[in-house]
Amino acid sequence: MSTTETVPSSTLTTTTPVGPVGPVGRVGPVGATLAGQLAGQLAGHRKHLALVAMLFAVSMTFIDQTIVAIASPSIQSQLDLSRTGTQWVVNAYLLALAATFALGGRLADVIGSRRMVLLGISGFAVTSALCGLTPHGHLAEPWIVGFRILQGISGALMIPAALAVVVAAFPVAERGRALALFFGVSGGLTAVGPIAGGYLTQWTWRAIFWINIPIAILALVLTACAGIPSVRRAERIDLRGAALVALGMGLSVLGFEQAAVWGWRSPLTWGSLVAGVAVLAVFAAVELRTKSPLVRLRIFAAREFVVDNLVLFLAMVAFVPTFFFASVYAQVSLGYDANRAGLYLLMFFGGFAPAAQLGGRMLDRSGARRPMVLGSALGATGFALWAQHLHEYSLGAQWPYLLMAGAGIGLLLGPASTDAVNRAIDASYGEVTGITQTVRNYASSLGLAVLGTVLTTVLTGHLTSSLVGLGVPHSQAAQIAGDAARGGSPRPGSTPPAIADHLHAVVVHDFATATQGVLYGMAIALGLALLAALRYPRRSH
Template sequence: MLFAVSMTFIDQTIVSIAAPSIIGELGLSSSGMQWVVNAYLLSLAAFFALGGRLADVLGHRRVMLAGTVVFVVSSAICGAVPSGGGAQAWLVIFRAVQGFGAALMFPAALAVVVEVFPVERRGRALALFFGVSGGLTALGPILGGWLTSWTWRAIFWVNVPVAVIAIVLTLMARIRNHPRPERIDWTGAALAAAGMGLSVLGLQQASSWGWDSPLTWLCIVGGLLILALLVVVELRTEHPLITMRIFADRAFSVDNAVLFFAMMSFVPVFFFASVYAQVALDYSPNQAGLYLLMFFAGFGPASQIGGRILDRRGARPAMIQGTLVGAIGFALWAAHITDLSLGDQWVYIVISGAGIGLLLTPASTDAVNRAIGRSYGEVTGITQTLRNYSASVSLAVLGTILLHTLTDRVEETLTQHGVPAGEAHSSAVRISQSITGHGGGSGTPAGVDSTVLQQIRMDFAEANQPVLYGMAAALVVAFLCARLHPGTRVTAADEAPAGPAAGKAADAADGGGATGGPVP
């Protein structure tokens, strides 16, 4: 399962590194490249809920394999894009298909891990799962930079051998498939995809369209209204896509609230820290990846500790400790972000990563453990949907704060160096957009005097301070949510079986195939 999901994590960051090469060879515009990056994330957010439900109905192993095949085939097709006028449409379409494959694969893969480990050992198992898969996100920039030096197409083709290994290992593991003969709520699936897709689209495009654009708010508000309609429909549906009564479980709701606010810090930190390292510290993309590894130096070990705390004491202590440590770490990191040296910052980066590592596994695992009737795929789909939506909100809001703060500071710098006021403002906007531009690549602006450039690097470091303080504030809210957790634990006796029908269907589906039982 780790081999399978590693592709989805790496793909979140690897494409942005190759963006300049893709733009140069295929002749795409920066906005067109942004759509190539966003299409994957948009599709991922839109179809997570459906992917989780399909995993429960058709069987976790079957949907995981199907999602892997869809993901890797579309990835290979992306790498084979022909030059010409249709290149952008080709990439956008198959990146969206790739996101759909990931939305099938990830909930099913996580559900497999949950299903084969007993509840008292899931903390340690999922700590390894989230620790390794999360750490792979930092490899995206490093791997992307190395592969792009050969050909940018390799960033898509590298998924093929990884997928082959994942499929072979899955078949060798002889994991049982446990389908459940229930209806698929296609109405709910359509509403979920439309609501999530439309609102995330508005958040993604807010920086391009502007927060004062009616189109931005039409997408965001329209998407939220559709999601509100989804809740009404699901409450009246016999076999809903999302079983709304699970939110009546206070612990489940708190787990998801903690994840929602914590992910405002965890997911965006890859983008902001990577660009900061390249602009303020003048690192190469590969060196920026190493800068991110400082975060995972704390995240990896702490995730193992968080998993063990979950197994022994429940999720509440780990979530409280993790949110508190993370908030302190991000606040200290923000205070020292203007020290343009990794040596002055690495301790606070490690503390920040440790805080996220402590809380991620307990919150995610405790939420999945509370699935009704072992609907692990459905619950995983819910938690991943909330995590992705949270990341979209955070990237949009914090990205806007970064852009406006940087523009103001660069304008002040240019004015101090004798640039006329009107020209200083337009130049500051252009420079700021060049540095923080999504999809079209990021980096220090060309054609700027070295003295001014050094000050712009400091301006960018200072502009990142409110971003990191915002991440710390989000973790403070997560801390307050964590304190509301009742502290109850799920035991093996609490887990209700999926039902006799599911068991019979599973036996029939396995036939002479997967005869091995769950991994002890």
């Protein structure tokens, strides 16, 4: 198989076999040739300017993974959204990222990384502005969810291209440090979301979207000043594969997301789940027979690559959903405003940030197995202990376990991501990053959907039982519980005056109980990640 690289600044067109992505900081023949050409054009300070420009570009996408979670209660109340609709505001973005990331990586190779970065930044800015302009009324939910989908697609076009620019800008000897800085800073930016979201929401929740506009303008200016060359590879784009993977992921997440609304006995629920799995199976079969596939599935022949991605998948089931569920818990059960909820989540990052640095050092010294094993074990323990202390309604009783949970994920996330990129066979950095980021974002979206169903189901059951215990007839109790579990207010006249004064205390307690189920689910996911990490070969480095 061959690939054509077209460098517009010259008339030279070369055809070279695609080589493997080898150890840290090395690429195959095509990657080395391409990187050498671009590194010469980005001499001196321009390579550092290119790195800064790409960090500003991707900063919007990483911050958006967490900033919206903090503002979700305000968005829900001011736009009168259902709880399921509010989850879609978060999940639509993640699902769109996951469904189009592999396509974004391929487009960066075929159309050119600079063009895709500029398109992604511009699209992200426009869709952010439109999210912030969401009208009130019946259009609110489809409007904001629709533009969150387009925002996620813009991010998926931008991030693989941004990574390709960074890889190409630096010579091989400096590429490892540049990538470590890129992944470290961009990953750490998720910590900015809860804090910025808390402060901006005090003004208006719309500001969490509008803040992206000046960042995008700065990223566009820096990208133009960096003089990034446009380099393309003449390959076909597998649009059929892109459509299949997007449809399969969308249907599978839809089934879990809507299970609380449709019910687990509904044919719609199981039809969506079964159809999603079937379409993904068809996607895999089609890719194996496609000459220029969206994803080269033989990459998964490497055992280390499979383990890395499985650990990433299970960890991300817990990581991004933590911000949504912990934020809502802090505001419902602890009575915090958005600002204090952001500080509550900052404790999680208090463990995550230093552990991420430690995980990187462990990877350099002894490989990915040790930080993945230790991180999974620590994370599973932290989430389980955090769940046990949710009914102690204070940060003072919970902060050690938020630190543990954050530290566990911090230890494993960087090593698993980096090792996956450097273990891939016969693929470019853009393609492999597209795979790992697809895994990460699909897992986040699936985790939010599954754990959201757990929260709604447990909350409805416990609230119904609590209200029946207060003397409310079962049918009326179920109606009140259903309203509360969906995030709405009780219907007028549905709450008996005798229990109206007790309803708040009951909701606070039962919401904490439902959140326990969510955190235990996250602990189980990290426990499974531990089992997967133990399958990583001991002597593979």
